Amino acid sequence: MHSEFDLIARYFTPAPPGPEAGVALGVGDDCALLAPTPGRRLAVSVDTSVAGVHFPAEAPAEAIGHRALAVSLSDLAAMGARARWCFMALTLQARPDAWLEAFSRGFKALCDATGTTLAGGDITRGELAIGVTVMGEVAPEAALTRGGGRPGDLVAVTGALGGGAGGLAAWQAGERDVGHPLLARYLFPRPRLAAGEALARLATAAVDLSDGLLADLGHILEHSGGGARLEPEALPLAEGLVEALGEARAQEAALSGGDDYELLICLPAERLDEARRRLAALALPLTVIGRLTEAPGLHGVPGARRLGWQHFRGDETGGRP
Ligand SMILES: [Mg+2]
Numbered sequence: 001m002h003s004e005f006d007l008i009a010r011y012f013t014p015a016p017p018g019p020e021a022g023v024a025l026g027v028g029d030d031c032a033l034l035a036p037t038p039g040r041r042l043a044v045s046v047d048t049s050v051a052g053v054h055f056p057a058e059a060p061a062e063a064i065g066h067r068a069l070a071v072s073l074s075d076l077a078a079m080g081a082r083a084r085w086c087f088m089a090l091t092l093q094a095r096p097d098a099w100l101e102a103f104s105r106g107f108k109a110l111c112d113a114t115g116t117t118l119a120g121g122d123i124t125r126g127e128l129a130i131g132v133t134v135m136g137e138v139a140p141e142a143a144l145t146r147g148g149g150r151p152g153d154l155v156a157v158t159g160a161l162g163g164g165a166g167g168l169a170a171w172q173a174g175e176r177d178v179g180h181p182l183l184a185r186y187l188f189p190r191p192r193l194a195a196g197e198a199l200a201r202l203a204t205a206a207v208d209l210s211d212g213l214l215a216d217l218g219h220i221l222e223h224s225g226g227g228a229r230l231e232p233e234a235l236p237l238a239e240g241l242v243e244a245l246g247e248a249r250a251q252e253a254a255l256s257g258g259d260d261y262e263l264l265i266c267l268p269a270e271r272l273d274e275a276r277r278r279l280a281a282l283a284l285p286l287t288v289i290g291r292l293t294e295a296p297g298l299h300g301v302p303g304a305r306r307l308g309w310q311h312f313r314g315d316e317t318g319g320r321p
Pocket of ligand 1: 210
């Protein structure tokens, strides 16, 4: 096992960032010194991924590195923020060099793809867990919160749903080919940063789909008030999902599976065409799946409570507060 300093030097010290990275002092001192863009808000979020809880401990190391960063970046996407910096708190037992090399390669590749600079971190011994803090920037008036949705707004999602749950099911069934479309979505989720920025001034509210569509829509309603009517038949299902799980389970995976890391947005109907135009430039579909309503609760989804809906009274599932 290498010492902490040796590990940091070998695997986690990026090439000195250029001035555009906004890092006055990076990995290696007591603190990093960052140079945020004047006039922007800093968007900051942290997520911890624990082996055996958030991902299979035997997952490919490259995927573990990628995923740990992706789930944090997805929160920046949901704020309409541009990713700038990240910090990693890594806990692990002795690992072979090949594992560390692949882990850091997965992490770095996503840093590079998203313009994120690793600006510091910490390594400790213990069961594998990766805490990643991300920082992004957003114009004050463009920050997308969960609280701006209004009755009548369309509810729409980027990309396709159910791939997270479908991929996990594939893994549990023994699938190990990372080129498998569902497994790829589970192991290498793509945070929708460019989409978040493109939609920031069009959407009224947004959340990323980490806990499952119903739970995350619940977060929107909690903050925006009112309710929603969904059209479950409109949900865009991930490629291969119905073939893998059958129609009923595919639908459930899309409604409550989690780990999809798509964006759910609310927006006035007259902005839909423009939003779709912007996402088409990113080769990403935007699918309308329902509307916000004055009436509180969730409407249009039979069995919603069983599928994780637990936020509101007045829904059609007959539950209490
Ligand atoms: Mg989130």
